[in-house]
Amino acid sequence: MAEKLLQVRDLYLYFRTMKGVVQAVDGIDLDMNRDDALAVIGESGCGKTSFIRAILRLLPRNVDTYKGSVVLLDTDIMKLSDERFRTHVRWQQMSMVAQAAMNALNPVLKVGDQVSEPLVVHRRIPKKQALAQAAEVFRMVGVPADFLDRYSFELSGGMRQRAILAMALITQPDLVILDEPTSALDMLTQANIMNVLKGIKRDLQQSFIFITHDVSTTSELADRGVVMYAGHIVEISSAEQFFLNPFHPYSQKLMASVPTLKVRKDLEFIPGRPPTLINPPQGCRFAPRCERRFDLCEQEPPLFALEDGRQVKCWLYK
């Protein structure tokens, strides 16, 4: 049995806005083992990014509710003070590749300086040594070491992405969170980055959570798929099961919208739009768009545990 890495229970993250309270993360439970690669899949605005922000405590100013428990290797990191969280959790245990990673490099710092910053900040390692380690990680992600001495604008998109990835890996954290790591890249670079990630997963047994709305690239890397809809997790299953036979009606629709090479099919879409998270529908949140809804859908379904460790939040699987 693999070691338990992350255990999320009843995680809530609400934001205050002019229009009302946005229930971006609305009671999420999730377990993750070491060496797991977890793909969080969902449409835009379903709370994926808010979910990992809640884990990493990267919160904007307008937080309304932020509660629950996030146990990372026996420590409930929700109970840590901000300062302790900053110095002991961020980049020591968890690192993140931010969304729009292309712009995540400081334009006025050299890439090497920046990639080695976490070591300087957290480990108090002298600059020179930190740079040597950065060169090491650069090699791992496939960036020539002499790029350390360049500024971010001198790097191509793929290079930048890899530099950011190097930065996330440099402290060898327990968990790396990738927020849409390939969203702004061309197909070839995407494939390249995915291969780098696969290599890292294979060689370092690195645990990943990565967020995506690109189902196809996910299939390459993920061990398990987590589908989010309107601030809830609606399905958790192993990658194979998920891609071959999704259970939740939303997952099924999601998969049906992805083109496949071998089978000729009409692409489907889901009518309507994801509900606003300010005033989410009562009961099952997917019900208004669901073709298979019935009376029970008036009430909110729990996350049913099925065989093979699959979990589905739908009355159909009662």
Added chain:
Amino acid sequence: MRRLKSLFMTLGKYPTSIIALVIIMVLLTVSIVTVITIPYSEARRLWSTSSQAWEDYPKRAEPVWTNWFRGGGSKLPPTIIRSTKDVEPLSVESLGSAGVAKETITEIVFDFPYRVHPSELGLTFDAVFETSAPFARITWITPDGREYQVYDSAIYKRRHSLSSDQPLQRALGTFPLLGLFSSPDETLRELSYETATTPQQGTYTLRVLARTFEAESTLDVKLIVYGRVSGIAGTDHMRRGLIIGLLWGTPIALMFGLLAAVGSTMVTFIIAAIGVWFGGWVDSVIQRITEVNLMLPLLPILVMLGIFYTPNIITILGVVILLNIFSTAIKTYRALFMQVKNSPYIEAARAYGAGGFRIIFRYMIPKVAPILIPAFVTLTPGYVFLEAALAFLGVGDISLPTWGKILNNANTEGALFQGQFYWVLEPAFMLLITGLAFAMLGFALDRIFNPRLRGI
């Protein structure tokens, strides 16, 4: 270095900035040379009211170069100094039997080709003796040969003013200056400054008969015909050459202006960044302090400070910086930092666990810092003027020669009412070109560093 070079290349595209750079370079060179050649203590000594350095200089004399613009007839006389030391005596005679006392007759001669009277006439005695003071009889001989005895006494003081000598005035029947320079056809009793004609031109002679009564005793007499032009900057009411004030005013003005601009801008910048990053009550406090501070009148506060504490220039500089930290610029920088704060790379820095101050100083400030460079330059003349204004109002170090101090003197001495325009125009010109140079450079830099103005 490469970037500095490219900056200068870009600056080269704006002709005004080249002029500005030349002026600033000149001012900087003047400052450096001044500070090296006339050290601070020397400048203070020269400018102090008790200084003897200026006794051979005329009062309120115009700069020498003003004569270039005057026709031959109206050229103003410069100061003429002649000393018995520099000429061989006509005769040396021993007096009495002891052979100790001597009588020396010396003639000193000077040309006076000007059609305007000198401003003053003075004698300086350089007497060496132990107990018995030397005696002098001095005769003034006009070009046409008239002789006037202008001094006939033992030497009891070092300086003797002929032009304000009352007994001499009574003896001549008119002001000594008019009488001694009169033409043979003039009646001395009718001469006054209202009716005075031009002085007689030609070669004047001063015959000095000196008697010394001790073996080692000597007497040298120096004649000073105080002119109406002096030096390249003219003199003030205390005979001081304005050049000292103008020269020493340059490093002081530049130092004050640059330090105040850089100091206040940098602190403002950092405070704005801190306010934006930490937000909440920190930001609110900074903003409220700024709003209150904007209401405070700077000049009256500084004048009050000057009256109560007579501060030196460094203290004034400190207070000026302090009062300018929470200025309108804080609002401008705040808006800039607000944008930067939400950039993805700041978020990334937060994610890897960088602390607040690390983010402020390594991520936020370097990003916006280039806009500070034009700010330094454009703000500098304001502080130069402020320093001049304070000196003009009499706040600050009295013994330090500055442009504002010269203007202050010119004002209290009524320079403009007496037609001494140079006294006001010279410091004003220095202030003007300093302000102009920095303003022109600032505009050019602003175009280079401020992306919104680029290409306009």
